[in-house]
Amino acid sequence: MDPEFVTQIRRLSQLYAYTSIQMHEAVGRKAGLSGTDHKYLGFLLQKGQMTAGEWATLTGLTTGAITGLIDRFEKKKLVKRQFAEDDRRKIIIVPDTKKIMALLEPLYKEYRGKSEKLLASFSAKELKVIESYFLQAVEIMQETTSKLSNE
Amino acid sequence: MDPEFVTQIRRLSQLYAYTSIQMHEAVGRKAGLSGTDHKYLGFLLQKGQMTAGEWATLTGLTTGAITGLIDRFEKKKLVKRQFAEDDRRKIIIVPDTKKIMALLEPLYKEYRGKSEKLLASFSAKELKVIESYFLQAVEIMQETTSKLSNE
DNA sequence: TCATATTATCTTAGTAGCTAAGATATTTAT
DNA sequence: ATAAATATCTTAGCTACTAAGATAATATGA
Helix, strand or coil, X not given: CCHHHHHHHHHHHHHHHHHHHHHHHHHHHHCCCCHHHHHHHHHHHHHCXXXXXXXXXXXXXXXXXXXXXXXXXXXXXXXXXXXXXXXCCCEEEEXXXXXXXXXXXXHHHHXXXXXXXXXXXXXXXXXXXXXXXXXXXXXXXXXXXXXXXXX | CCHHHHHHHHHHHHHHHHHHHXXXXXXXXXXXCCHHHXXXXXXXXXXCCEEHHHHHHHHCCCHHHHHHHHHHHXXXXXXXXXXXXXXXXXXXXXXXXXXXXXXXXXXXXXXXXXXXXXXXXXXXXXXXXXHHHHHHHHHHHHHHHHHHHCC
């Protein structure tokens, strides 16, 4: 295969990742959240709710840092602390999904429309190619990361 | 188009960006660089060399932060400060590319091999699809970012 | 030419958010 | 009942950021 083309794809892939982070950071700033706060809020939304400790594990932050994270979100009334009924040491973080969505969706609206249009411009077969590339690339990167971290 | 599939691609795309950043951060840590330092070093390598001010513009950092960034790299002897001949206010940052490569390449080696193999598993036509998706998606994200930032 | 404005980088003071270590409160195990 | 383990919070110290001003070099204009 043309090695220049491979280089081009690799460069593009890096640019893609970087641009995506920049966009998410810009959205976060606009919403009054720091870049990392916005990123970690995404984890919470996907999971629905979780304990402070689970959030710490997922983000790789210490529990102390999570306390601060929750404090910042709670001050903005985007999440609520709730004692777990089965174990009163545990704090369940409950996102106010409606409020968070109301805050973020307008900022993503245009992007969402454009990217849907972009995806619609590909055939089903082509989308499968893109999906397959993403899936495999993610796996390779995760392998690399975990090897580097456990050594 | 199947809306669930679109959602799946969007989720994958976000995961891809996030995983990529995590990998680059892990590589950076292993090389003794903070996540952002590693990211910004990449800018410098791509450009070859630039002035402190250009680096500030490119990264979005203040000139004060760039001074600290250069200090950290200089202490590790990965870059050198050099007065510009035409304008002695300007400081040109010259990367020691050989040294930087020697530091980073071994950490990326395995990833590079695997991702080349992955790319080789696609046909030329399929690679064009992936390239086209990346190019257009990057543009959309850049538009979104700049709109959010200039408002 | 010389005074002034502009430009490029650095310095300083203040701040945010991180880690590490230890405190507190609750649960589990003996 | 006591000790150990667990979940979260608190505190001290650190790093890297911004904003504002200092310093030095260059450009401009009467």
